[in-house]
Amino acid sequence: MEYRNVLTTCPYCGTGCNFHLQVLDGKLVGVLPAKGHVIADGGMCIKGWNAHAFVHDKERLQKPLIRKNGELVEASWEEALGLVAERLGKVKADNGADSIGILTSAKCTNEENYILQKFARAVIGTNNVDHCARL
Amino acid sequence: MSDRLTLLRETIERVLPEVEGVVALKQGPGGIVAPHLDLPSRPAELEALSLWPKYPVPDTLKIIQKAHPGAKLGVVCRGCEERGIVEMAKHAQIDLANVQLIGLECVTDEATFCRCYKPFTAHATTTVGDKIEGVPDPLADAFLAKSQEERLAFWKEQFLHCIKCYGCRNICPQCFCNVCALEDAIWVETGRLPMPLPPMYHLVRAMHMTAKCVACRECEETCPAGIPLAIQFRLMARDVQQMFGYETGAVIDQKPPQLLVLEEGDYAKTGLPH
Ligand code: SF4
Ligand code: SF4
Ligand code: SF4
Ligand code: SF4
Numbered sequence: 001m002e003y004r005n006v007l008t009t010c011p012y013c014g015t016g017c018n019f020h021l022q023v024l025d026g027k028l029v030g031v032l033p034a035k036g037h038v039i040a041d042g043g044m045c046i047k048g049w050n051a052h053a054f055v056h057d058k059e060r061l062q063k064p065l066i067r068k069n070g071e072l073v074e075a076s077w078e079e080a081l082g083l084v085a086e087r088l089g090k091v092k093a094d095n096g097a098d099s100i101g102i103l104t105s106a107k108c109t110n111e112e113n114y115i116l117q118k119f120a121r122a123v124i125g126t127n128n129v130d131h132c133a134r135l
Numbered sequence: 136m137s138d139r140l141t142l143l144r145e146t147i148e149r150v151l152p153e154v155e156g157v158v159a160l161k162q163g164p165g166g167i168v169a170p171h172l173d174l175p176s177r178p179a180e181l182e183a184l185s186l187w188p189k190y191p192v193p194d195t196l197k198i199i200q201k202a203h204p205g206a207k208l209g210v211v212c213r214g215c216e217e218r219g220i221v222e223m224a225k226h227a228q229i230d231l232a233n234v235q236l237i238g239l240e241c242v243t244d245e246a247t248f249c250r251c252y253k254p255f256t257a258h259a260t261t262t263v264g265d266k267i268e269g270v271p272d273p274l275a276d277a278f279l280a281k282s283q284e285e286r287l288a289f290w291k292e293q294f295l296h297c298i299k300c301y302g303c304r305n306i307c308p309q310c311f312c313n314v315c316a317l318e319d320a321i322w323v324e325t326g327r328l329p330m331p332l333p334p335m336y337h338l339v340r341a342m343h344m345t346a347k348c349v350a351c352r353e354c355e356e357t358c359p360a361g362i363p364l365a366i367q368f369r370l371m372a373r374d375v376q377q378m379f380g381y382e383t384g385a386v387i388d389q390k391p392p393q394l395l396v397l398e399e400g401d402y403a404k405t406g407l408p409h
Contacts, residue, residue, distance in 0.1 A: 001156060001206060003199050005169035020169045022195075024202055033306065033357050034167050035188040042188075043359035046300045 001025070005032055012047040014106035019044055021052055028052040092124065101128035139239070143211065143263045144184050146237055150209045150261065151175045154235055157209035158195050160185040170195040187245065191353045193219035193308040197228050209235040215249070217256045218349035218384025219308045225391055226347075228311050240264035249352050250274060250365070258387060275366045290367075294334040296360035303354035303364055304340060309347040316343070344368055346375045346391045349383045 005020035017040040020032040031052050035042035054060060064080035065072040075083075091100055102120040104113050113131065120129045137145070147157050152175055161171035162185040170190045173180055196210050212220060217236060224231040238259030246254035250272035256262060281289060304310045304317055316322050316339050323336045330336060348368040355364045375381050379392040 001172070001174070001199070001203050003156075003158075003170075003172035003195065005163070005171065007164050007167055007169070018167070020167075022198065024198060029198055031305075032169060032190065033302075034169070035190070035356070037165070037167055040359065042357050044300060044302060044357070045298060045359065049301055049305050 007034055007037075009109065010044070010048045010051055011107050012051060015039065017044050017048050019048055019051070028055045088124065097125035098128060100124050100126055101130070102126075104129070104131040106132055139242075139264045140184065140186055143186065143237075143239060144181050146261060146263050147173060147181060147184070147209070147211070148178065150235060150237060151178065154207045154209045155203075156199070156206070157211065157237070158192055158199065159211040159237075160187075160190060160192075172199060186239070189213060189216070189245075189249075189351070189353075191219070191306055191308045191351065192216050193223055193229065194306075196220065196234065197223060197308070197311070200229060200233070204230070205233060207233050207235070209237055211237045211239050212256065212259065213239050213241055213245075214253050214255045214257070215251070215349050215351035215384075217258060218253075219351055221258065221384045221387055222309060222347060222349055222391070223311070224387075225394070226311070231387070236261070238262035240266050243267055243270075246270045251352075252350065252369075257385065272366070272369055274363050275369045278366050279370075290337075291332060293360075293362045294332070294337055295329045296362060297328075297330060297334065297337070298360060299328060299330060299336060300359060302357040302359065306353045306357045307344075307348075308351070308353070309344060309349060310340075312343075341367055341371065345371055346379065346381055346393055347383065348372060 002023070002025050004023045006023055007018060007020055010017045010019060018034045018037040020034055021028050022030040022032055029052070031044070031049055033042040033044060063074045064077060066075040066080055066083060067073075088100060102116055102124070104116040108116070117129045120126055147159060151157055151173065156175070157173045158170060159173055160168050161180065162168050162183045168185045168188055168190070170192050171180070192210060192212060193216055196208065199208065200206065210220065217238060220229055220231070220234065220236070223229040236256070236259035238256030238261065240256065240262060241249075241251065241254035242264070246267060247270055250270065252269040252272070254269060255266040278286065278289065301317065304315065317336055322339050324331060348371065350365065350369060350372065352365045355362070358364060372383065375392070381389065381392050383391070
């Protein structure tokens with residue numbers, strides 16, 4: 001028997017409300033506000049209130065899928081990431097780094113967004129970085 | 136004499152060996168507090184025990200109990216939370232027989248913050264802190280001083296700010312229906328803000344909280360629009376008291392009026408407790 005509340009940041013928008021994920025016997029069962037937290041002080045919008053719901057959803061993708069002959073086929077992370085790296089490398093070699101653009105998301109944390117712009121600039125070699133919060 | 140926190144910690148330490156766990160508040164990262172299940176196997180966690188801010192612990196208790204029926208649990212509860220547990224037991228949401236109530240009496244600052252009429256427990260045999268008197272609710276009093284038209288204008292203005300986050304429903308320990316009318320498009324139109332008047336969402340919730348609301352004010356606290364929802368529930372509680380002689384949380388074996396429409400014999404057939 002185990003019940004804990006884990007403080008975390010809402011994954012749904014850049015506002016960054018904090019809340020607690022209620023964890024019962026290792027499974028997420030709900031969201032509780034974080035009273036006194038600087039961003040939303042115990043409030044949330046409807047997305048935050050439902051942020052636990054996708055985690056154990058039956059339809060959530062658990063493994064990467066690669067389209068082979070028009071069909072999506074389960075693959076290992078190694079294979080999927082290998083394919084992405086190989087294709088990006090080829091596009092860059094054929095057409096130059098500025099033929100690639102990176103779109104990131106307000107759903108990501110600051111740290112994830114930082115990594116993505118670093119990846120675009122330092123690994124790919126382009127300043128084409130943008131994200132959905134500008135749309 | 137020790138402070139409330141020390142006394143509460145000592146009390147939980149005393150209760151822990153007799154139960155499978157105790158629901159209490161715990162301070163986590165950044166000093167943010169949340170409900171937690173203290174287990175006899177991890178007494179060190181009591182170091183982070185916390186008193187405030189309050190949380191809807193009756194709901195925490197329900198969640199754990201539903202997954203572990205029959206488990207003996209202690210729960211630290213304030214007056215409003217004890218009322219919540221009692222009412223939920225009447226509606227078959229909590230099994231009171233397996234709960235040991237550890238009452239935590241509120242202090243004046245807390246009662247003032249909550250505008251609380253009853254900042255103390257009534258049933259817990261183990262309690263921490265001294266009982267104080269309830270305090271007036273200046274917001275409800277100011278509302279009562281308004282004319283009928285002013286009252287209507289007041290709520291119209293307040294509900295204009297509602298973003299329909301469903302937080303007031305989600306956090307309310309007394310909102311526990313399996314099928315919620317607020318998710319039925321017959322009652323609550325989707326995809327429209329501000330919500331059309333009359334605000335069916337709020338009328339339905341007000342109806343459903345009649346003789347159920349225990350004045351914990353969780354709904355009001357979580358409202359991102361700062362709507363003083365507890366005013367309406369306080370006044371409804373006054374009416375329920377006058378019309379049905381019923382006060383939530385006060386008498387454990389008094390049935391709430393909404394469960395009285397069936398005859399005694401019919402009621403027994405529902406399989407509900409009492
Ligand atoms: S709760 Fe709503 S406003 Fe807050 S971060 Fe999540 S999506 Fe954004
Ligand atoms: S509502 Fe009353 S009983 Fe509940 S925490 Fe506030 S002062 Fe205490
Ligand atoms: S005060 Fe609000 S949250 Fe508490 S029982 Fe009443 S309606 Fe529910
Ligand atoms: S918590 Fe406030 S904003 Fe959210 S649905 Fe309730 S009244 Fe509306």
